[in-house]
Amino acid sequence: MQAKLSVVALSVVAAFALSACGEKEAPPAPVAAPVVPAAKPEIVVKLGHVAPMTGPQAHLGKDNESAAILAIEELNSQALEIGGAKVKFELLAEDDQADPKQGTIVAQKLVDAKVNGVVGHLNSGTTIPASKLYFDAGLPQVSPSATNPKYTQQGFTTAFRVMANDVQQGKVLGEFAAKQGVKTVAIVDDRTAYGQGLADEFRKSAEANGIKVVADEYTNDKATDFKAILTKIKSKKADLVFFGGMDAQGGPLAKQMKELGLKAKFLGGDGVCTPEFMKLGGPATEGQFCSLPGVPLEQLAKGPEFKSKFTAKFGYEIQLYAPNVYDAVMVIADSMKRANSVEPAKYLPEIGKTNMEGVSGKIEFDEFGDLKGGAISIYKYQGGTLAYVETLGGSPVAEAVAEVKDAAQAVAGAATAVGADAVKSGAEAVKTGAEAVKGAADTVKAAVEKK
Numbered sequence: 001m002q003a004k005l006s007v008v009a010l011s012v013v014a015a016f017a018l019s020a021c022g023e024k025e026a027p028p029a030p031v032a033a034p035v036v037p038a039a040k041p042e043i044v045v046k047l048g049h050v051a052p053m054t055g056p057q058a059h060l061g062k063d064n065e066s067a068a069i070l071a072i073e074e075l076n077s078q079a080l081e082i083g084g085a086k087v088k089f090e091l092l093a094e095d096d097q098a099d100p101k102q103g104t105i106v107a108q109k110l111v112d113a114k115v116n117g118v119v120g121h122l123n124s125g126t127t128i129p130a131s132k133l134y135f136d137a138g139l140p141q142v143s144p145s146a147t148n149p150k151y152t153q154q155g156f157t158t159a160f161r162v163m164a165n166d167v168q169q170g171k172v173l174g175e176f177a178a179k180q181g182v183k184t185v186a187i188v189d190d191r192t193a194y195g196q197g198l199a200d201e202f203r204k205s206a207e208a209n210g211i212k213v214v215a216d217e218y219t220n221d222k223a224t225d226f227k228a229i230l231t232k233i234k235s236k237k238a239d240l241v242f243f244g245g246m247d248a249q250g251g252p253l254a255k256q257m258k259e260l261g262l263k264a265k266f267l268g269g270d271g272v273c274t275p276e277f278m279k280l281g282g283p284a285t286e287g288q289f290c291s292l293p294g295v296p297l298e299q300l301a302k303g304p305e306f307k308s309k310f311t312a313k314f315g316y317e318i319q320l321y322a323p324n325v326y327d328a329v330m331v332i333a334d335s336m337k338r339a340n341s342v343e344p345a346k347y348l349p350e351i352g353k354t355n356m357e358g359v360s361g362k363i364e365f366d367e368f369g370d371l372k373g374g375a376i377s378i379y380k381y382q383g384g385t386l387a388y389v390e391t392l393g394g395s396p397v398a399e400a401v402a403e404v405k406d407a408a409q410a411v412a413g414a415a416t417a418v419g420a421d422a423v424k425s426g427a428e429a430v431k432t433g434a435e436a437v438k439g440a441a442d443t444v445k446a447a448v449e450k451k
Contacts, residue, residue, distance in 0.1 A: 042086040045342045047072070047332065048110035049325075050103070050120035050130070053095035056222070056248035057122070059276055059319055064122055064144065065093055066314045067322035071329035080333075083341050089333070096126045098221065107133040115139065116342050119328045122321065124148035124193035131159050140348045142331050144324035147270070147293070148197040152368040160351055160365055162327050162358070164293035164374035164393070166198045169269055172376040172392045173198075173291055174205020177240055177267060180289075182206075186215035186238040186264065188229060188253065190245035195221070198269045199244030206242075214238050221246060226253045230260050238264045246271040251280025258284035265289070274320050278381055285381040289389070292377050294360050296388050297323060306359040327358035 049068045051061035072089045080087045092115055094106035103126030110118060111133055118134055118141045121127040127146035134141045135156040143151065143161045147169065152159050177185065185206055189199035196218075203213060214236040217229045230253070233241060241257060241264045243250050250272035257266060266288040268277075273290035297303030297318075306326065310318055331354055332347075339347035356363050364372040378389040 040081065040084065040086050042088060043342065045087055045089050045336070046092050046113065046115040047089060047329065048092045048094065048113070048115040048118040048120070050094045050096050050106055050110070050118065050126070051122040052098035053093075055097050057098050057246055060246075060274070060321065061095070061122060063319035063322050064120070064325045067310065067325035068093070068119055068329055070310060070313060071326045071333075075329070075333050080337070082336055087336075087342065096121055096123075096130075098123050098126060100125050100129050103127070103130045104133060106130075111137040111139065116336075116344060117142070117332045119144065119325060119332070121146060124151060124197060127151055128154075128193055131156055134158050138344050138348070140332065140335075140344055140351055142328040142351070144328045145270075145321040146194070148193045150193070150197070152370050157369075158348065160331070160369040162324050162331060162360065162363055162371055163321075164376060165370055166194075166201045166269075168374035168393055169291060169293060169376050170198055170201020170203075171205045172378075173202050173242070173267065173269065174207075174209055174211070176289070176291075176378055176392065177202075177206055177242070178209035178211055180240075180265075182211055182240045182265075184212045184214045184236070184238045185240045185242055186217065186233040186236055187213060187242050188217045188219065188226075188233075188244070190221045190223075190249055191218050192221050192245065194271065195244035195246070197244075198271075199242065202242055202244065202269075219245075219249060221249060223249055224252050226256050227260065230256055230262060233264070234260060234262050240265050240267055243268045243272065247274045247277035247280065251277045251285070254281040254288060255284045270320065273379055273386060275317060275386075276319065278384060281381075286383075288381050290379050290381070290386075292320075292379060293374065294324075294377060295375055295391055296377055297359070298388075300359065300361055301357065302359045323358075323360040327360050327363060330358060331356070331363060 049065060051064040052058060053061040053065065068091055072091050075089045092110060092113060094109060096103040096106050103121055107130035118139055120143060121130055122145050124146040127143050128148065128151050131141055131151060131154065135158045138158065140158050141160065145163055146161060147163060147166045149165050149167050152161060152165070187199050187203060189195040207213065215233050215238060217233065219226060219229060241262070243253055243266065250268050254266045257264065268290045270290070270292050273292045278285045297307050303323070306323060307318060310322060331351060334356055335347045335350035335354065336342050339350045341347055352365055352369070354363055354365060362373065366372050374393055375391050376393045377391045379386040380389050
């Protein structure tokens, strides 16, 4: 009996043990996966760029395109977010060959590609007809170098430029010629919208400053032989030959002036203010003058750094409009950021409100899309380089600052003049100078508030 109970007990224990061994532990509660935020969408912003990449102005077109590439790369390195999306800028570059007809063809190509904005064109002759297509498509267009006034006088709300126009430049060039003692001038232009436009504005200013125009001649932007024109000019004995056009014609023209024995000086606008002009004109360019809208890069806060970056990346010196192209790209990007949208219709109104310090200087637009201020700098071809002479024109603020400087110099001069026998009169002079400084400073303040 006891044996049976033991067997039964063992069976019960075994059954209980088997039951316990077969019972599995409850699995641990699943750990919630970390919440990963949805990846932000990425959008491609296409910016069109147009300049002559073939033909006699190809060196200027390459210069412009390089600056646009530099600006695009810098924007992409910033990992910008606009409208809740990551933005990648892409450049769509086109060659208009400095030809108005080709300019409209590539403009339509960019419209069809649905670009978000356009930087260009280089020449006024291509910029003006293309601007109608961009306006009809509602595409913002910022030209870095088209200076003919007509561009912004068509009533197109899409048209802007980051450079002084021909009215501003022609006026300064006429005044400068008069300051040099010029009494008679022969005018030559290449019949393009830029060349003829600048020549017309120079003529107005020259005549207003008492200079007599003794010859009016014209050529075209493909010519290389100017001896017939210059022979006629030589007989007029002009003090100065003013050329409205680009360096591809200006250089040979200056060279042929020397070859024919013309004693007249040469003066031109931004189209000939280039290293290429000196290369083509050779020794004949020495001592001649040209102008560039704006202030020398070396005198601007961001100028030296930009010049260094550009040269390091591309391996050649800036030709002409590169700083303005870079700024044009940045104006568009800045407007997109402020509008928080890359859609042309949404960021276009912000372009007109631009207030930024660019590589080329202060950038603000008037109601027509023209750059406010419009300072013009004069350069002299000297020893194979462009030597800075002076800056004329500009904004009321700049003029007022100049007044402060002049007044301060008057104070310093008066203080120096004070001696033992002239303390009283010297003190009065200092007082007068100090009042002049205060008055000029008030002018600066008023100009700033007005702007």
